[in-house]
Amino acid sequence: MARPILVDPADGPCEICAAWEASLTAMRQKLGPRVDGRPPRPCARCGELVGVYENMFGAGFRSPRPHHFHLGAVEGTGVPGRVGMFEELCWDCYTKAFAEAYPNATCPDAPRQMMAATQKPLPAPDGQLLINGAVQERTTERPRAEDLAGVTLAAPDELHGSPTANDGSW
Amino acid sequence: MARRYSLVASVTNTASVTQVVLTSTAAIRPQIYDLLIGSAAAPADNAANYQIKRFTAAGTTTSLTPQAIDNADPAATATSGYNASVEPTYTANALLLSISCNQRTTARWLARDRSELIAPATAANGLGLFSATVGGSAVAQTYTILYEE
Numbered sequence: 443m444a445r446p447i448l449v450d451p452a453d454g455p456c457e458i459c460a461a462w463e464a465s466l467t468a469m470r471q472k473l474g475p476r477v478d479g480r481p482p483r484p485c486a487r488c489g490e491l492v493g494v495y496e497n498m499f500g501a502g503f504r505s506p507r508p509h510h511f512h513l514g515a516v517e518g519t520g521v522p523g524r525v526g527m528f529e530e531l532c533w534d535c536y537t538k539a540f541a542e543a544y545p546n547a548t549c550p551d552a553p554r555q556m557m558a559a560t561q562k563p564l565p566a567p568d569g570q571l572l573i574n575g576a577v578q579e580r581t582t583e584r585p586r587a588e589d590l591a592g593v594t595l596a597a598p599d600e601l602h603g604s605p606t607a608n609d610g611s612w
Numbered sequence: 613m614a615r616r617y618s619l620v621a622s623v624t625n626t627a628s629v630t631q632v633v634l635t636s637t638a639a640i641r642p643q644i645y646d647l648l649i650g651s652a653a654a655p656a657d658n659a660a661n662y663q664i665k666r667f668t669a670a671g672t673t674t675s676l677t678p679q680a681i682d683n684a685d686p687a688a689t690a691t692s693g694y695n696a697s698v699e700p701t702y703t704a705n706a707l708l709l710s711i712s713c714n715q716r717t718t719a720r721w722l723a724r725d726r727s728e729l730i731a732p733a734t735a736a737n738g739l740g741l742f743s744a745t746v747g748g749s750a751v752a753q754t755y756t757i758l759y760e761e
Contacts, residue, residue, distance in 0.1 A: 497668060497703075497732045504665075504702040508628055518712040519659035521747030526628045530704035540701075547698045550669030550736070 447510035448524065458510055459527065462486055478557065486529035493533065494557035503536035505529040506543040614643075614760040615685045617678035621694035622652075625660050625753045627746040630696035632755050635670045635738040636731040642690040643728035644739060646758035649711065650718035651751055657714065658748035664709040664729055667700035667740050681758070690731075690738070690761050700740050708739070715751055728760075 449456045469484045469491070476482075480500035483492045486509070492502035508526030516523045531539060533552050540549045623631045636642050649662060673693025680688065708729050713719040723729070731738045741755060 495668065497666065497734055497737055499703070499706065501706050502704045504704040506699050506701075516659040516661050516712050516745050516747035517710075519714050519747060521657055521659035521714065523659070523745050523747030524627070525661075525745045528704065536701070544698050547672065550671075550701050553668040553701075553734075553737075 446508070448513060449510055450513045452513075456510075456512060456527075462529075465489055483530060485532035485535050487531060487535040487539075490532055492530070493555050495533075495552070496554040496556055498553065502530035502532060505531055505536070505539050507539070615688070616681040616758065616760045617685075617688045617690070618681055619676055619678055619692050619757040619759070620754070621676055622752055622754045623695045624750050625662075625743040625746060626750045627660075627743055628699075630671065630673070630699055630740045630742050631662070631753070632676070632694045632741040632757060633667070633670050633673055633692060633696065633700055633738055634731060634740075634757065634759060635691045635693075635736060636734060637689055637691075638733055638735050640689045640761040641730050641733045642738070642759050642761040643730045644757055644759045645723040645728045646756075647709075647711075647721045647741070648718065648756040649713060649720075649753060651715045651753045653715065653751040655716050656748065656751070657716070658746070658751050659712065659714045660743055660747065660750075660753070661710060661712040661745040662719075663707050663711075663742045663744045665740050665742055666703045666706055666708065666731070667738055668703065668734075669701040669736050670738060671696045671700035672698035678759075688761065690759070694755075696740075700738075702740065702742075710744075712745075715748075715753075 449458065465484050469482050473482045480494070483500065483502050484490065485492055485502060494500050505528045509529045510527050511524040512527060513524055515521060537549050619632060619634065621632050625631060634642055634644065670693070673696045676692040676694050678688035678690060678692055709721060711719050711721060729739055741757070
């Protein structure tokens with residue numbers, strides 16, 4: 443196992459933490475301060491947007507082991523020590539980090555994913571055609587057969603409600 | 613009425629090691645309302661920072677049986693363990709509680725009403741008491757956690 447990285451903040455700001463902050467700032471500049479009502483959080487290793495998992499409120503997975511340490515006193519006690527700095531990871535990077543940390547242990551199951559990292563499809567701008575949720579350029583030509591492969595067209599009853607299943611709500 | 617249980621564990625507070633876990637099930641929402649941290653080791657100027665964090669998988673720990681505070685109650689539904697050899701899968705940057713204390717002191721956190729730390733009703737999810745930082749040497753610490761479910 444590699445020797446731990448010790449950073450003394452007395453020598454100046456930690457470059458590793460500064461890089462993480464820069465990654466977070468860059469992602470927020472790119473995607474905006476909130477994506478689907480939550481601040482976007484990048485994986486510290488791959489930089490991808492972390493998905494939303496049950497009971498995790500949009501946060502990522504804490505790395506199983508500290509990535510590096512800061513030298514410093516234990517907060518409020520004045521006794522010198524070292525503070526472990528953990529990475530925030532996406533599930534894929536977490537499983538890799540878990541396997542590195544515990545090669546003989548079975549990686550836990552992923553918690554239930556509430557929303558994919560790619561988020562829900564963006565609303566299509568006017569003038570564009572959605573096929574299977576993907577935006578297609580609208581042309582004057584009719585859609586080709588291969589573009590429509592796998593597309594299930596809604597029956598008229600599904601579009602307007604079924605008179606036979608009328609529960610009075612429409 | 614909720615049933616109340618006690619967890620008592622003595623663990624060496626090695627830095628970056630989870631000291632105690634309380635693991636929920638789909639049927640209950642365990643709520644920690646009292647936490648005591650103290651050491652019976654020879655007095656010395658060691659200090660540590662402890663954190664309570666949420667996890668979505670409980671890792672590997674030595675099992676610890678919750679004791680019913682009212683002995684008319686049945687065995688606890690939640691499970692518990694101490695001294696993790698495989699850390700739980702913690703949610704990053706989501707602390708519920710952080711307590712720093714010197715080994716010479718006993719620290720107590722007592723929830724005011726409706727401020728209990730609640731684990732979700734989801735299997736394998738729960739709350740972990742984590743030794744985040746140790747100043748000086750790691751020493752044996754005794755933890756008492758009271759919770760209801």
